[in-house]
Amino acid sequence: MSRNVTGTGARRTARRTGGNGGAAGAAVAAVTAATVGLGVLMTGPAFAAGAGPAAAGGAQAPVVTRAGLDPSLVAGRGASVGFAEQEAENAATNGSVIGPDRTAYTLPAEASGRKAVKLTPGQYVEFTLPSAANALTVRYSIPDAPGGGGITAPLDVTVNGKNRTTATLTSQYSWLYNQYPFSNDPGAGLLHPDWWITECGCVPAATTPAPEITKPFRPNHFYDEQRLLLGQKYRAGDKVRLTVPAGSNAAWTVIDLVDTELVGLPHVDLAAANVLAFGADPTGRRDSADAIDRAIAFAQRTHLKVYIPPGTYQVNRHIVVDNVTIEGAGSWYTIIKGHQVDLATPAPDGSVHTGVGFYGKDAAAGGSSNVHLSGFAIEGDVRERIDTDQVNGIGGALSDSTIDGLYIHHTKVGLWFDGPMKNLRITRNVIADQIADGLNFHTGVTGSLVQNNFVRNSGDDGLAMWSEKIADANNTFDHNTVQTPVLANGIAIYGGTDNTVSGNLIADPVREGSAIHVGSRFGAEAFTGRLSITDNTTVRAGTYELNWNIGLGAIWFSALDKSIDADIRVTGDNFLDNTYNAIMLVADWPVKDQYSITNVHFKDIKVDGTGTSVVSARAAGSATFENVDARNVGAVGVNNCGTFHFTPAGSEFALNDLGGNDGGGTTGPWLAGWELPNTITCDDRPPVVAPPAPSAW
Structure with missing residues (x-):
């Protein structure tokens, strides 16, 4: 939730511009019918026949997860969604897997499952479709501009080596820095020098000499996502490859996951306004x-x-x-x-x-x-x-x-x-x-x-x-x-x-x-x-x-x-x-x-x-x-x-x-001996032992 002052409701009064009266009402159905065709043209041939058999070899079999786990471990919990989640670290790649890491202010920590794949120009990650799909969502991160504000960079998307689409990724909506409520400026000094800072174990404003804080300070909010209609329906087993083209102005591109789905036809209402x-x-x-x-x-x-x-x-x-x-x-x-x-x-x-x-x-x-x-x-x-x-x-x-x-x-x-x-x-x-x-x-x-x-x-x-x-x-x-x-x-x-x-x-x-x-x-x-x-x-x-x-x-x-x-x-x-x-x-x-x-x-x-x-x-x-x-x-x-x-x-x-x-x-x-009469077992900051991956109970 918003931590200090938060939004306080709509303070705007409703604008009521006059309608077009009877002429508008007569035109509603005709315009609706006409624009159904317009919508299909604008989005391309979204429901053409499938692209044929999957190419042989190369890509790994699809690994579908939910929250980065085998779906059986979280069965019956969470939202029922129309897409299949595939983590990049489980896909075929010539890039580098980063993580696992749960340390805040790092790229792996903000990735689903605490792992992702880092690509440099020319490298790829390739996913095998687990079921028919005509759309995907890619979750990614690219660097910020040196002075903040973000950059854009290309990402090529191909299916079975064909039908290339070039998506434009952006970091304009990611990369925040500093203390709450954060800054877009990686070079900014402390927003609250009177706050306790864990990194120096001090309150800088009350410390002589004042400590130097490494900049950018506490970078975070690294990831964004983008949705793409693929232009046609592809079959289970088809290969979706994401490639960072040579010459990209992004020194690296991190791919966290893709969600693939089969999007239905547009909803039409001919009787509405x-x-x-x-x-x-x-x-x-x-x-x-x-x-x-x-x-x-x-x-x-x-x-x-x-x-x-x-x-x-x-x-x-x-x-x-x-x-x-x-x-x-x-x-x-x-x-x-x-x-x-x-x-x-x-x-x-x-x-x-x-x-x-x-x-x-x-x-x-x-x-x-x-x-x-x-x-x-x-x-x-x-x-x-x-x-x-x-x-x-x-x-x-x-x-x-x-x-x-x-x-x-x-x-x-x-x-x-x-x-x-x-x-x-x-x-x-x-x-x-x-x-x-x-x-x-x-x-x-x-x-x-x-x-x-x-x-x-x-x-x-x-x-x-x-x-x-x-x-x-x-x-x-x-x-x-x-x-x-x-x-x-x-x-x-x-x-x-x-x-x-x-x-x-x-x-x-x-x-x-x-x-x-x-x-x-x-x-x-x-x-x-x-x-x-x-x-x-x-x-x-x-x-x-x-x-x-x-x-x-x-x-x-x-x-x-x-x-x-x-x-x-x-x-x-x-x-x-x-x-x-x-x-x-x-x-x-x-x-x-x-x-x-x-x-x-x-x-x-x-x-x-x-x-x-x-x-x-x-x-x-x-x-x-x-x-x-x-x-x-x-x-x-x-x-x-x-x-x-x-x-x-x-x-x-x-x-x-x-x-x-x-x-x-x-x-x-775990509980025996520590209940009433409440033997004191107190370790203010106990050492952390990384647990094994969850499994069926």
Whole structure:
């Protein structure tokens, strides 16, 4: 989530430009029919016959993964997606495999599975299609410009050695530096010289002489992704080769993975209000925002849907939506793309830019309702993090509404909602390469569902509920996949009442957060009722917390602003290949004697591999453990420092053994002997033992 000041909702009022009346209505069906053909022409012969038998020899057999693992290890968890993930390190290449490495500010650490392939000009990586496909997404990194701002570089794509397409890669949306909220300038000095710096073990502003900080300082957010329609349908076994052409101005190109899929025909709605009838430009040369507004106004009067046919539509501001259904032809075909625009004067909410986005009305103005958005892509132009800016893909307050099948790319936050609002359904969306969060329910969002979404490379929490001022309540994050959040957590719950996190797959958090976080932080309302964290799987989680200089658990609880004492049930979860601990409960040092963590219950848990302990307790309080099975534990099963008072009675954190807690590591059973009466087992910074790769239980 945004760490200091965050976006505060849509402050824009709806623009209602007059429609074209009866003439527009008569033209809608004819324009729609005409532009179906236009869409196919624009995207090429996407569904021609397959390319024939696979070429013999050369490439490796396809290795399909989910979150970098054999899919059987994460079966039933995460989003159901239409693409097959293939990691570059499992493909044929004459380049170099980099990693594994989980050290923040390195290219392998931000790669899926913590490995990737590095190519120099002339080198390639070749993937074998596991099933029929006509489209691919490539996740990559290329260098920044020496002074920041990014470069572009070519990448040749061929199938079976033919049909070459040259993609243009860019680093304009990657490469951030320095301390929060980060800089695009690799040569920048410290943004906060009065902050503690782990690298020097000091506060530079209070240190004489002031230390020299290596520049660029803390480079991060290295990766981006690009989607390509291949022009025809190819068969399983065909070879897709990505080659860096000789003479590329990128000294290196890192390929992390490709996702391949078979994209269906464009969706058509002949009865809807077609935006072309109102003057929208599908070539992207002219701004289409006013035309879309006119189509919305007409659709509201006539009780029609709005249809946006195949094309790229330039939109450089918010489209304010209320009581309307807007459908695209599919996220591969209908692209709403905009520039970030400087505002002449800051907006009342502090925004200094605007950009493409679909926004409900502000909650203070009653919010919006009955809004249904589906089947299009939102391509933003956000290259820096300014927390007051409203440059999110979707924003404002939307009640009794649905958001389905969108692709949201290069915005600040994919979907940021400022309540109070209720009954929102967010399903089957792909949210990639955000500067901040993937999605955030902020302030009084209730009765809402986030299900079957795929989030990758968020610049902050992948999915978050933030109960600032008003509790989020009765919401569910279910069967989503969150991969490689660069900062903070995969899924974070900050206060709230009766919320559920279930069936999700979270992999490869990079720094200062982890896979699942339960936090009394950022001014959130207290946890009340029940919080259910059920049947989730985390993979390669547990990052290094710079400020504390310790490793975090794959799931971690933090009592910073107040105690955590709601009924919290962690049931049926799997914590795989944990970098440090599987489970962590902590209160920050300045408040460790004020706040505690109690009433947390762990049941039917599997822990496969920890770099250190199964449980790290660094707070007062208690938790129960029942049927928690662990193996490949790198250190003592319980690292129980409590609040570091080390009283004669033992630690201030009680681990209550309800039975069935089996397994462990080199030191014996993970829980036996460390429960009540709480023998103190405290190693402030235990050595890390890399666990083996997960396997079937």
